[in-house]
Structures are given as structure tokens and as C-alpha cells.
Amino acid sequence: MKLPIVCIIGRPNVGKSSLFNRILGRRAAVVSDRDGVTRDRHYQNARFKGHEFTVVDTGGFLPDDTIDVLADSVRTQIFNAVNESDLVLFMVDVRVGITKLDQQFARLIRKLDKKVILVANKSENGGDRQESYEFLKLGFGQPRTISALTGYACLSLLDEIIAVLPTPVRGERREERxxxxxxxxxxxxxxxxxxxxxxxxxxxxxxxxxxxxxxxxxxxxxxxxxxxxxxxxxxxxxxxxxxxxxxxxxxxxxxxxxxxxxxxxxxxxxxxxxxxxxxxxxxxxxxxxxxxxxxxxxxxxxxxxxxxxxxxxxxxxxxxxxxxxxxxxxxxxxxxxxxxxxxxxxxxxxxxxxRRVLGRDNVAQAFAKFIEENPVPSQNARTVQLTRACQIMVEPPVIAIETRTPDLVAESYKRYLMKKFFEEFQLQGAPLRLNFDMKLTLRKDEELEQFTESSNSVLAGVDTQRHMDRKNRER
Missing domain, CATH: 3.40.50.300 (P-loop containing nucleotide triphosphate hydrolases)
Incomplete structure (x- = not known):
């Protein structure tokens, strides 16, 4: 079956790869503050509330007069992705505000007669969200204010995405990835x-x-x-x-x-x-x-x-x-x-x-055992409490640990927990990560399994191996 395609576009460093990862629920694209981490198209299948679609990460749009020797190739890849997509997510950075490059890119996209959702990223602060209305000038309607990094309003954005996507066409062959x-x-x-x-x-x-x-x-x-x-x-x-x-x-x-x-x-x-x-x-x-x-x-x-x-x-x-x-x-x-x-x-x-889903109960029980065997040391005469743990991502596996004082968790204790999780779940070779957060967002095993299932197969004839690096940013 041919899946609908959602394409993420924008100028460099507006958070396209962060949103790409947020939609997938795992880190499929490298995210960096440095401009030019993505050049070519990057395809992955995503699933949300039973709806499956292909999401495409693209390189940052650069102006004609850029010194980047690969800018022409990047632009070609961007417009190829837009032309084959059913929905375009046009991303902007609400903190930077509207730029000449945003306006130039928007004029080109409006000519293509595509369904576009304007996404104002980095909007976790209320003050930033109030500034988002200046992006109405781009001609794509009201911006959807989100934070791809923290997850703010991303579920609402996904609800809108699946609401406007066409029903998948059956009959196209699928293969194991x-x-x-x-x-x-x-x-x-x-x-x-x-x-x-x-x-x-x-x-x-x-x-x-x-x-x-x-x-x-x-x-x-x-x-x-x-x-x-x-x-x-x-x-x-x-x-x-x-x-x-x-x-x-x-x-x-x-x-x-x-x-x-x-x-x-x-x-x-x-x-x-x-x-x-x-x-x-x-x-x-x-x-x-x-x-x-x-x-x-x-x-x-x-x-x-x-x-x-x-x-x-x-x-x-x-x-x-x-x-x-x-x-x-x-x-x-x-x-x-x-x-x-x-x-x-x-x-x-x-x-x-x-890709392993460790099991929510298994992680919780193992974490409680680790804490009992070796209690968390105090730091600067302050008590440090780690209250609970939950796996929140696959590929790579990420375990989030809740604490009111993440900055006070000793590095030696972090290494202890890392060692214990590796030994408990036999995760040889996996890039296990531990996040220490003030508020834990619990994930069900079924959610993590959906992320794994959605990446298990590819459309026959669709090349999912795309990318290259870029360097320069134009505001």
C-alpha cells in the first residue's frame, strides 16, 4: 500500500530534524545547533493513532547567492520532496522571527499548490507564542505553535496531520526493512x-x-x-x-x-x-x-x-x-x-x-532494585531523590528518570545506573541513554512497539537512504 507523504521544509536550523524525530518517537536524524546537518532527503515511516504515513526530513533552503557549493543540489532535493508529498510542514523559528529567506522560500512554495501547515517552532514560552502572528505574512494561514524539542503541542499537530492526509492506496508491495x-x-x-x-x-x-x-x-x-x-x-x-x-x-x-x-x-x-x-x-x-x-x-x-x-x-x-x-x-x-x-x-x-522494548514494569522493578542496593548519595548536604524510571524511546533506547534535582545527581551514580541497566537487560552494543528530568512523561509499551513496527518495513522501490551535510545558514 502506498502511504501518504508528509514533507518537512524550512530554512536552516529551524528544527526540522527535531520535529522529524519527535514524529517518529526516536532519533532517526542527527540534531545540532550547527547549520547544515541535513542535506539530502531522509525518509522514515511513522504511525500515530493507527494511521501510518511517510515523513521526509529535508535540508535547509539556501538563497541563490550562498557560497555553499551544494546549495543547488539541496534545493533540488527539497523541491523533489515537496512535489511528491501530500502535505507540507513549513517550519519557522518563532524566536528569530520572520526573515527574508522565509519570505523568499514561502513565495516559491505557494506557487506549487500544495496543502501546507505553517509550524512555528521553539514556542515553549508563552511570550514567544504571542510573537507567532507575524508569520501570517507568509500566506499559509495561522501558524501552529509547537516545540519539537520539548514536545509542546506536537500531539495536536499530529492530530491535524492525520486529519488532512489522504487514505492510503492499497496494492503497492511492502518489504521488510x-x-x-x-x-x-x-x-x-x-x-x-x-x-x-x-x-x-x-x-x-x-x-x-x-x-x-x-x-x-x-x-x-x-x-x-x-x-x-x-x-x-x-x-x-x-x-x-x-x-x-x-x-x-x-x-x-x-x-x-x-x-x-x-x-x-x-x-x-x-x-x-x-x-x-x-x-x-x-x-x-x-x-x-x-x-x-x-x-x-x-x-x-x-x-x-x-x-x-x-x-x-x-x-x-x-x-x-x-x-x-x-x-x-x-x-x-x-x-x-x-x-x-x-x-x-x-x-x-x-x-x-x-530496538528493544524493555517493558515498563521491568524497568520500574529493576530501577527500584538498583536504588535499594545502592541508595542515591546526597550532594552538597542536599538529599537527592530519584522517584521513578520509564523507557521513553527506542533506536536509541532511552530511559527517563524522574528527580526534582537533576543537576545534583552525581556522575558516578549515573555511571552506576548505566552499568546496572546494561547488565540487567543485556543491551550489549546499544547506545543506551539515561535522561534525568524533573517531570517524567510515561510511555506505554504499546507506544514504543508502534515506533518499532513502523520502521520495520519500507515501500518497495522507495529509497529510504538519503542525506548529506550542509554548512551555511542564511537569515
Missing amino acids: PIKFAILGRPNAGKSTLLNRLLNEERAVVSDIPGTTRDSIDCDFVVDGKKFVVTDTAGLRKKAKVDDEVEIFSNMRTLESIRRSDVSVLMVDCTRGLEIQDFRIITEIRKAGKGLVLLLNKWDILPNKTEKSFDHMVKEMMEREPMLEYVPILSISAKEGQRINRVIQAIQTVYANC
Whole structure:
């Protein structure tokens, strides 16, 4: 069945990706205060009150005279998305107010005869909401004041969205969404060798899909009936060492591969060990909220290898980065094919952990047990109380913990709770996050399961792997 399409547009940094994530109930797009985090179209399926639709995140609209070399491409992608959509959400920033770029963009959109809802974002404060009426000048009617970051009025916006969308047309084929993973690492860590090894498995059916960038090829294959899409990436170098324009974009594409993957596979040359740039890559993976599998490659040529070499190397890495305790670490030889089958198994495990609904009662009971075993320490002679906990997101899994004093929760106690949740629910590889909030918004298991179900399938023939990065903002 062909789903109706909702397209989110606006100038840079008005909160398009934040609203995209809010509609999905999970972090599918990276959000940053920096302009230019999204360039290409990003498609995901969403479900609300039994209604399913496709939502599209787009890059920020830039003027003709911008110095951004990719501005023309971004504009093309935006208008392609608008033309295929059934509903357009035109976003503005109520704090900044109406800009010349808003007006220029609105004039172009009005010519397309599309159903448009004007969304005035960042309206969590009453004073800001009162200023929203100046956006009537854009010609899209009364603005809907929301806050994509806090969730203010977003449910009302979703009610309006499903009310105006057409009924889905049946008859179009749907497919199970493949597991998408990116192979990452420093230059010459063995990424392409692993890719070739994975695609040369006798039981894998292989076909090439042109990627969204000039030098990137996404390959899809099937293992034991399960579909995968793998992206090989250029080696990610230190920014200080990147002064060639081609290599700059290569790094950007690597970061983009992280964002549009479900799981990131970090390859480390075990003869060199973890280096500073590997830790930078791990940081980018965490910031993107993606699962992680770490591979110690070239194990066949590790000098002076003994039975305890693996344990010693893993212990040393955990001393430098304690969070690696919760990440699957494998020693492999991509060249010789050693333990390659375990790589696929680890990817599947981490993918499942990222999407797990832990169970509202299970989280509450586990949280109560953790608090009883190790009470919350006071801070600056003030009592710190953590009252309850609930999972509020999947992909990545997020557990919200209610407290009147979130700023007083000791970092050591946060690490304690993180460790206990990982151990209790066996979330190896998942980017679990703990939020400490003054007011907890409880989510039912059924709501979280809906988010998982809505991302389980894609329309056959619709490319859901879209994005690229942009840099400049025009007000």
C-alpha cells in the first residue's frame, strides 16, 4: 500500500530534524545547533493513532547567492520532496522571527499548490507564542505553535496531520526493512577487505546499489534469509590533517554513513591498537545514537600472540574507555576469513538491542532494585531523590528518570545506573541513554512497539537512504 507523504521544509536550523524525530518517537536524524546537518532527503515511516504515513526530513533552503557549493543540489532535493508529498510542514523559528529567506522560500512554495501547515517552532514560552502572528505574512494561514524539542503541542499537530492526509492506496508491495550497517575505521584498517569477504560468502545473494555520493557504493545482500545493506567508507582522519577538498567531503560522507546506518562496525588494526582517531569515531557513533560492534582486524598477523593476547588487549581498551565494556568486541582476520560469521551475528544482536522494548514494569522493578542496593548519595548536604524510571524511546533506547534535582545527581551514580541497566537487560552494543528530568512523561509499551513496527518495513522501490551535510545558514 502506498502511504501518504508528509514533507518537512524550512530554512536552516529551524528544527526540522527535531520535529522529524519527535514524529517518529526516536532519533532517526542527527540534531545540532550547527547549520547544515541535513542535506539530502531522509525518509522514515511513522504511525500515530493507527494511521501510518511517510515523513521526509529535508535540508535547509539556501538563497541563490550562498557560497555553499551544494546549495543547488539541496534545493533540488527539497523541491523533489515537496512535489511528491501530500502535505507540507513549513517550519519557522518563532524566536528569530520572520526573515527574508522565509519570505523568499514561502513565495516559491505557494506557487506549487500544495496543502501546507505553517509550524512555528521553539514556542515553549508563552511570550514567544504571542510573537507567532507575524508569520501570517507568509500566506499559509495561522501558524501552529509547537516545540519539537520539548514536545509542546506536537500531539495536536499530529492530530491535524492525520486529519488532512489522504487514505492510503492499497496494492503497492511492502518489504521488510534491511539491517543497515556501516564499516568504519582509520585508513587501511581493512574495511574494504571485510566488505569483499562479506559479499563473497557463498550463501549471500549480492547486488550493487549506487550510493548517494560519488565514491560510495551501498551493497545489499542476504544471509540466512535476512536482508542487509552495508556501506564501506573512506578512512576517517583527524580534522587537522584534512586540508584537501575531496578528503573533507570523504570525512563528511563517513559521518553521514554513521547517521543513516542502524549499526556501526568499527574496524581497528590490532597491530596498532586503539588510537585517538578511533575514539573520535566512537564518539561520533554515540552522538548519532547508533549501535556499535568493534572488530580487532589483522589478528592473524599480530606479533607475539598468545592465548591471553585478546583478553589483555580488551582490558587495556576498557581502561582507556570504560563504556567499551558494553560493546561486542571480536578478533578477526578479514583477509583470511577468520570469525567473519560472528560479525553478522553480532550486528544482528546489536540491532535487536537498539530496538528493544524493555517493558515498563521491568524497568520500574529493576530501577527500584538498583536504588535499594545502592541508595542515591546526597550532594552538597542536599538529599537527592530519584522517584521513578520509564523507557521513553527506542533506536536509541532511552530511559527517563524522574528527580526534582537533576543537576545534583552525581556522575558516578549515573555511571552506576548505566552499568546496572546494561547488565540487567543485556543491551550489549546499544547506545543506551539515561535522561534525568524533573517531570517524567510515561510511555506505554504499546507506544514504543508502534515506533518499532513502523520502521520495520519500507515501500518497495522507495529509497529510504538519503542525506548529506550542509554548512551555511542564511537569515
